[in-house]
Amino acid sequence: MIKQENIKIAIIAALLCNLLFGSFPVHAEVLDTIIAVVEDDVILEGELQKEVAVIEQRMQQGNATLPPAYVLRKQVLEKMIIDKLQRQLAEKAGITVSEEMLNSSAADIARRNNMELDQFRTELESQGMSYQSFLDSIRNEIVINQLRSREIGGRIKVTDREVEHYMETQDKIGEAATQYHLGHILIAVKEGALSAEIQRAMSRAEDIVGSLRGGQDFSQTAISESDDANALKGGDLGWRTESEIPTLFVNEVSQMKQGDVSEPIRSPSGFHIIKVLELKGTDNHMIIKTKVRHILIKTNELVDDAEARKRLLALKTRIADGDDFAALARAHSDDKGSALKGGSLDWVGPGDLVKPFEDAMAKLGINEVSDPVQTQFGWHMIQVLGRENKDDSDEFKKNLVRDAIRKRKIEEETELWVRRLRDEAFVEIYQDRL
Incomplete structure (x- = not known):
């Protein structure tokens, strides 16, 4: 009953707008026709036409054969319905995308295309796509990915037994061609x-x-x-x-x-x-293991970035003068877990630590102490104690299998989840307008 009322309200609003614009024919504009009602929202003819044009251009650039126009409109409309349902669910769940995350994602896409962001923006506009539309597309993708991760990702588990069974029963374990x-x-x-x-x-x-x-x-x-x-x-x-x-x-x-x-x-x-x-994708997978320790100073209401850096630089001077790193870590580090061990994080491999920390660590020689390094956890001073090459082939193969199984499960579960979302939602399509 509520949904029918929403349809009536949307249609009445459209009629009122038509009447208002009709009173002033010189300035009249044709109001977009409602193609579909999706829960409490609508999809308009103009929106559908715009999305169809984007898909057509993409298919033509890929030299794909275009289906008949009515088939393409129907397929695109269904995609728009699914996207709108997911965005509505994300909004209810409080999922948002910050401007910082949006701009960072845009810059990353530009880098992958070997361009600066301004160059990439110019290239997009030269192809007839506004930069704002590009940002809206990224925002939509991030929101949906976060929603799916929340709704599906956390439920997917891959057991050691599944991995072992796969490796026992398959001749190949899913490695890609050597890269x-x-x-x-x-x-x-x-x-x-x-x-x-x-x-x-x-x-x-x-x-x-x-x-x-x-x-x-x-x-x-x-x-x-x-x-x-x-x-x-x-x-x-x-x-x-x-x-x-x-x-x-x-x-x-x-x-x-x-x-x-x-x-x-x-x-x-x-x-x-x-x-x-x-x-x-090779039989032998070598990784570099690094023995590392650190001192962490967290920022808060009393300790800002400048103060955190100042404290670490003072500690670095003391180390250069002969003070023991481990003793200083136990006394000053805000990472209480490692502080008890003199700041030691023991041996770590690629991906074990956050990227800014790993990047700084990789540039250090043995026993060298870094300048202050910022991560989301605060400010660190890092010292590398050793490095070794390790054959990680067995674990690498298991991880490939685990990732392959997880990806398959996520794809299967996502398909079911999207279909359930569509089936349980209120959607009214005006077939005579397609």
């Missing part, structure tokens, strides 16, 4: 260079290879030495399968292990140096 995370340095040689210039470039490349194999940081070396466009990104070429690696490098890379640095590879543009930073 290489590559670093690249180019020592450029001009076209038509004299043999002496070529020799100098080769000698320089050989010296760099020697330094890298001796432990020199690859990213910093690329930034300072490489003539390639990716130099300011530390020479990072990202993750690539063999089919995505330039032909010039593929034979060399396919024989390299994680951490290997190639000999200089000659090409018309100069001498290339390749490092395999990481490997995925």
